[in-house]
Structures are given as C-alpha cells and as structure tokens.
Amino acid sequence: MEINKPKTLFEKVWTEHEVNHETSSSPAILYIDLHLIHEVTTPQAFSLLKNLNLSVRMPNLTIGTMDHSTPTVPVRSFKDIEIAGKSAANQVRTMMKNCEEFGIELFGFESKNRGIVHVIGPELGLTQPGKTIVCGDSHTSTHGAFGALAFGIGTTEVGHVLATQCLLQRKPKTLLIEVNGHLNKGVTAKDLILAIIGQIGVSGGTGYIMEFKGDAISNMDMEARLTICNMSIEAGAKSGMIAPDDTTYNYLYGRPRSPKGSDWDRALLRWKSLPSDSEATYDKKVSIDASKLTPMVTFGTNPGMVIGVNDSVPQKKNDKSFNKSLEYMQVLPGKLISDNEVDVVFIGSCTNSRINDLQQAAQILKGRKISKKVKMLVVPGSQKIKKEAEDLGLDKIFISAGAQWRESGCSMCLGMNGDTVSSGKLSVSTSNRNFEGRQGKGARTILASPLTAAASAIEGRVADPRKYL
Amino acid sequence: MKPLKFIESNTIALPTTDIDTDQIIPARFLTTTTREGLGDNLFHDWRYKDNGKKNPNFLLNQDSSKNCQILIAGDNFGCGSSREHAPWALMDYGFKAVISTKIADIFKSNSLKNGLLPIVVDEETLMDLLDNSGEKIIINVEKSEIQTSTKKIIKYTIDKFSKYCLTEGIDQLGYIQRHKNEIKKFEEIRTWTP
Numbered sequence: 059m060e061i062n063k064p065k066t067l068f069e070k071v072w073t074e075h076e077v078n079h080e081t082s083s084s085p086a087i088l089y090i091d092l093h094l095i096h097e098v099t100t101p102q103a104f105s106l107l108k109n110l111n112l113s114v115r116m117p118n119l120t121i122g123t124m125d126h127s128t129p130t131v132p133v134r135s136f137k138d139i140e141i142a143g144k145s146a147a148n149q150v151r152t153m154m155k156n157c158e159e160f161g162i163e164l165f166g167f168e169s170k171n172r173g174i175v176h177v178i179g180p181e182l183g184l185t186q187p188g189k190t191i192v193c194g195d196s197h198t199s200t201h202g203a204f205g206a207l208a209f210g211i212g213t214t215e216v217g218h219v220l221a222t223q224c225l226l227q228r229k230p231k232t233l234l235i236e237v238n239g240h241l242n243k244g245v246t247a248k249d250l251i252l253a254i255i256g257q258i259g260v261s262g263g264t265g266y267i268m269e270f271k272g273d274a275i276s277n278m279d280m281e282a283r284l285t286i287c288n289m290s291i292e293a294g295a296k297s298g299m300i301a302p303d304d305t306t307y308n309y310l311y312g313r314p315r316s317p318k319g320s321d322w323d324r325a326l327l328r329w330k331s332l333p334s335d336s337e338a339t340y341d342k343k344v345s346i347d348a349s350k351l352t353p354m355v356t357f358g359t360n361p362g363m364v365i366g367v368n369d370s371v372p373q374k375k376n377d378k379s380f381n382k383s384l385e386y387m388q389v390l391p392g393k394l395i396s397d398n399e400v401d402v403v404f405i406g407s408c409t410n411s412r413i414n415d416l417q418q419a420a421q422i423l424k425g426r427k428i429s430k431k432v433k434m435l436v437v438p439g440s441q442k443i444k445k446e447a448e449d450l451g452l453d454k455i456f457i458s459a460g461a462q463w464r465e466s467g468c469s470m471c472l473g474m475n476g477d478t479v480s481s482g483k484l485s486v487s488t489s490n491r492n493f494e495g496r497q498g499k500g501a502r503t504i505l506a507s508p509l510t511a512a513a514s515a516i517e518g519r520v521a522d523p524r525k526y527l
Numbered sequence: 528m529k530p531l532k533f534i535e536s537n538t539i540a541l542p543t544t545d546i547d548t549d550q551i552i553p554a555r556f557l558t559t560t561t562r563e564g565l566g567d568n569l570f571h572d573w574r575y576k577d578n579g580k581k582n583p584n585f586l587l588n589q590d591s592s593k594n595c596q597i598l599i600a601g602d603n604f605g606c607g608s609s610r611e612h613a614p615w616a617l618m619d620y621g622f623k624a625v626i627s628t629k630i631a632d633i634f635k636s637n638s639l640k641n642g643l644l645p646i647v648v649d650e651e652t653l654m655d656l657l658d659n660s661g662e663k664i665i666i667n668v669e670k671s672e673i674q675t676s677t678k679k680i681i682k683y684t685i686d687k688f689s690k691y692c693l694t695e696g697i698d699q700l701g702y703i704q705r706h707k708n709e710i711k712k713f714e715e716i717r718t719w720t721p
C-alpha cells in the first residue's frame with residue numbers, strides 16, 4: 059500500500075476526493091465540494107438538465123453570482139442591465155430563472171454579497187483549505203491560494219457537476235515553484251506572477267498543478283496569494299495551490315460561511331494535515347529569487363511577454379507570432395516601454411480588485427491628479443469591497459484624482475458589459491489577459507500591478523511606481 | 528454526440544502560436560444562451576474588417592477553405608478562458624479536428640466532450656502538415672492515425688477513455704450517472720462535510 063508515501067498538498071486533496079480511482083482505460087471520478095456558477099457559462103448546462111429532466115444533486119454546494127455581463131453602474135431596474143445589450147440582459151434573466159427553478163442560492167443585484175465569482179468565494183469564507191472547487195471560468199485557480207484544489211471547467215462539465223456533483227478527471231502532474239527572498243518596495247505579488255509566467259512561458263505549466271512555496275509566499279497576505287494563484291492559469295497550469303497556514307486560518311476565522319464553534323476546531327485539525335510532506339516529490343521544480351524583481355509589465359499580446367517597467371521592448375526575432383504581437387501593440391523594439399502613452403487605466407478584475415489592491419492604488423493617487431488624457435476606471439471586486447473602500451474613504455481619493463468609481467463586476471477585464479477600451483487605445487490594466495481584443499476590438503493592453511497602473515495614470519505613460527512611494 | 532471514426536478532409540493552416548480563446552470567439556459574442564450559430568463569429572476579429580466586411584486575406588474567407596474540417600494550428604492552441612463557446616464555434620463552422628504541437632488543457636477537455644478531436648503531434652509532423660496544408664488528409668480515429676497527403680502514416684496518442692467516448696459517441700454524463708451508488712457511498716463515509 060502507498061499509505062506512507064509522502065504526499066504533496068495536491069495529492070492529499072485529490073486522493074480524499076476520489077470516488078473512483080483512475081485506471082489506464084478510465085479517468086477518476088472526483089467529488090466536488092463547491093460549485094460556483096455565473097451567468098455566462100451556465101445557460102446551456104441548465105438546458106441540458108432540463109432536456110434530460112434532471113435536478114441539481116447538491117443545490118446547497120452550488121452558489122451563483124452575476125459578474126461577467128453585468129453593468130458597473132448602479133442597477134435600479136432591468137433597463138439598467140440592458141446597457142450591455144439585450145442578449146446580456148437575457149443572460150442575466152436566464153440565470154435568475156435557472157437558480158430559482160433549481161433551488162440555487164444566487165447573489166443577485168440586490169445582494170450585498172454579489173461580486174466577481176473568484177472574489178466572493180474567499181471573502182464569504184466559502185473557499186476553504188482541502189476543498190475541491192470548480193467553476194465555469196478558467197480563473198477558478200484563484201481559490202487554490204487557500205490550499206483548495208480549484209480549477210476551471212467548461213459548460214458541459216458544469217452540467218456534469220450540477221447533475222452528479224462529480225467530474226471525470228485525469229490526475230495532473232505537479233510543478234513546484236519555490237520563491238525565496240523578499241519582494242522589494244513597490245514590487246508586488248502581481249509583478250512576481252508576471253515574472254514567473256515570463257520565465258516558464260504561457261504553456262510552461264500545461265498539464266500541471268503548480269504549488270507555490272518558499273518564504274516569499276509564506277510572508278504574503280491572502281490577497282497577494284490570491285493574485286498569484288489567479289494567474290497560474292496564464293502559464294497554462296490547471297491550477298495553482300498554496301499550503302494553508304496561520305495567515306489562511308486567521309483570514310477565514312469568523313467569515314460568514316466559515317465553519318463555526320466545534321466545526322471550526324474539527325476543520326482546523328484537518329486543514330493542518332494538508333501541507334505537503336517534507337519528503338514529497340514533484341514532477342518538476344522551478345526556483346525564483348524574489349529579491350531580484352522590479353515592477354513588471356507586459357509588452358505583447360500574451361501574459362508571458364514580460365519586461366521590467368524600466369526596460370526596453372525586445373528586438374524582433376525569427377518568430378512571426380512574436381513580431382505580429384509587437385506590431386499589434388504598436389510598441390517599438392529597442393525603445394523604452396515607458397515611452398508609450400497611455401489612454402486608459404483599469405484597476406479591477408479577480409486578479410487585483412481586493413481591498414489591498416485598492417489601497418495600494420489609492421496610496422499613489424492620494425493628493426494627486428491623473429493625466430487629463432487618461433480615462434481611469436476603478437472597479438471593486440465585490441459589493442462588500444466597495445463598501446469597505448468607501449468606509450475608508452478610498453472612493454473620494456479616486457474620484458478627486460479624476461478616476462471613475464464603479465459597482466463591482468468583471469468590467470473591462472473582458473469587456474462584455476459595455477466597459478471596453480476603444481480600438482487602438484493603450485490600456486494599462488491590473489487584469490490578467492492582454493490577448494488581442496480582450497478589452498475590446500483592437501484594444502492594446504499592458505498588464506501591471508495596481509501600483510504601476512496608478513503611477514501610469516498620473517504620468518499618462520507607462521510609469522515606475524517607486525518614485526511615488 | 529455522434530460517433531466519430533473517420534475524418535477525411537482538406538486542411539486549413541493557422542500557424543500563429545498561442546491562439547487563445549478570445550481570438551477563436553471574442554467575449555462580446557458570449558452573451559448567448561444556446562450553443563448554435565457561433566460559427567458565424569469564429570475568429571471574428573481576424574475574419575472581418577472594422578467595417579464588417581470579410582477580410583479577403585484571411586484563410587477562412589477563401590474559397591479553398593470551404594468545407595475544410597481539419598485545422599492545423601501553431602503551438603499552444605486554445606489557451607486562455609474556459610469558454611466552451613470556442614469548440615462550439617469551431618464545430619458550428621464545420622471543424623471536426625484540431626492539430627497542434629500543444630493544446631491547452633481546458634480547451635482539449637471541452638473539445639472532447641463535444642466530439643471535436645484535439646490531436647497533439649511533434650514539431651516535425653506539424654511542420655510537415657503546415658507545409659502541405661490545403662491538401663487532403665485522413666484521420667482514422669479508432670487507430671489514432673493520420674494519413675498525410677503524401678500517404679505517410681503518423682500515429683498520435685490520445686487518452687483511451689476519450690477515444691472510446693469519441694468513436695462510440697458516448698455521453699460522459701451517462702457514464703458518471705452509472706456510478707450513482709458509489710457517489711452516494713462516498714457522501715456517506717467521508718469524514719468531513721463540505
């Protein structure tokens with residue numbers, strides 16, 4: 059028996075959830091503890107259930123929110139939802155109907171709990187160590203920051219989980235990313251994960267679950283860890299995971315959906331057994347020295363095309379896709395990335411829209427004005443964060459600097475709700491994807507931390523935030 | 528899902544690397560609540576100009592590409608979001624297989640659930656297929672073989688279960704449902720409550 063074989067965090071969570079082991083001819087059946095759903099990737103799954111006359115097996119393990127195609131202006135009536143178009147409004151309506159029909163709790167427009175799906179899970183204490191968590195959204199990897207096994211699935215699989223609470227899965231391989239050394243002032247978790255993707259490439263993690271370890275990770279707060287795991291999918295990984303520790307437990311204690319009383323004690327005991335055994339082995343290992351990093355920005359059209367904020371754009375090479383990417387971005391090889399004038403700044407998305415991110419941006423903008431040429435949107439990740447930020451007076455800092463302060467949602471991260479970057483405009487964004495047209499047709503996106511985004515808004519060009527700290 | 532045993536078709540090549548799902552089907556077309564009709568917007572921003580007219584230089588708009596069922600793509604195809612709209616759009620357009628040197632995990636899994644065959648080959652084979660794109664090739668799904676236009680036979684590997692589902696047209700939901708009793712037992716004996 060393999061009982062005494064040292065195990066990684068991932069292997070422990072995986073093994074605990076196998077209803078059936080995998081064999082060479084059939085995948086494992088994996089039990090899912092938490093299924094998060096949103097309006098864009100579920101309508102066809104509910105239709106499948108209806109066609110087959112099936113019910114939702116565990117409505118109490120299913121939670122719905124609306125974030126992708128919802129407006130970020132206040133919603134007083136259905137008219138306001140139609141800002142993003144009739145079909146977006148129809149999607150929202152369908153979501154409400156489906157959740158009601160199948161008995162699923164939905165955080166709708168009137169709910170204080172509504173927000174981006176990957177922001178509200180942790181915030182409410184739904185995201186917990188050792189859980190298997192899925193959602194029809196690739197950035198489900200975010201929840202791995204708590205030591206959960208969390209990954210994105212497609213709509214057909216959403217149907218599988220709704221109907222059976224299970225998924226067919228092949229066991230992925232493990233990749234250890236060890237990050238040691240302190241992050242310097244002005245260098246954040248976002249810069250670190252961009253640097254990691256730059257190092258291993260956008261498909262460097264394909265087929266793997268990443269586990270992030272090392273003192274740079276243990277010194278991070280939960281918000282920073284969420285940013286790291288959020289973007290592990292951008293390196294192609296199925297998910298990212300971080301072992302739970304006191305930071306995790308302190309964050310979860312007392313949250314609305316965290317275990318209470320003796321349930322808490324029991325959960326804690328189980329959570330403490332989850333970190334990888336010291337002798338556990340991984341299929342692959344990568345090491346990073348955090349102390350060498352500077353603020354990072356992207357210069358191309360995938361998140362692996364990364365340089366320091368004070369670096370020059372690389373020269374063209376014998377690679378058509380790379381050169382096409384530079385042309386699309388209209389950045390000049392050999393010239394400083396900071397020479398590029400910025401039209402739009404977006405602070406938001408499940409990568410960087412939590413309270414710490416907003417505080418960091420506000421720290422730079424306090425008492426300053428953004429460039430007149432720049433349109434800036436600050437979109438909190440959830441209604442709770444919005445309220446918290448307003449209680450701290452952050453909204454006033456943003457507004458008096460010249461930025462717009464919005465309701466929560468995905469917004470300009472993918473431009474489905476009408477918040478878009480116009481064709482040809484250059485945006486510095488705290489989101490996670492700089493693909494061609496991601497923020498709107500023809501939009502050019504530079505990914506950066508909230509600090510760098512705020513500094514860039516002030517200068518109207520890509521800027522190093524460290525001089526403002 | 529219809530059983531998929533043979534694909535015989537000319538190929539289309541999109542040698543660009545890292546073609547992400549936002550290119551395959553941009554987010555603004557995801558506000559549908561059905562899976563039909565997405566093929567019209569497949570590769571939308573490459574296929575159509577700003578004025579809505581077709582871009583004649585883009586391969587999918589050329590006569591030679593009509594009725595092609597096999598797409599040969601650059602490395603790391605299908606990266607990015609989990610939208611199943613990407614394989615739906617490819618299939619709605621008429622594609623039955625995608626061949627590349629690397630195919631992103633979620634895209635691959637989504638494709639297999641809809642009867643779109645993702646094939647991973649080595650670099651040399653991809654170069655060969657790209658060089659001879661437009662020619663007819665035959666994919667024998669049961670044998671996991673590609674017969675190129677020059678009659679070369681190339682073996683590829685695919686997970687046994689996925690192949691079984693494809694060739695038999697098996698619906699995976701039915702497969703999980705057949706394990707209902709095991710799921711129930713699991714729920715009873717696990718030592719924690721989710």
Ligand code: SF4
Nearest residue numbers: 197407408468471472
């Ligand atoms: S914020 Fe962006 S990446 Fe996150 S869930 Fe929304 S659309 Fe996806």
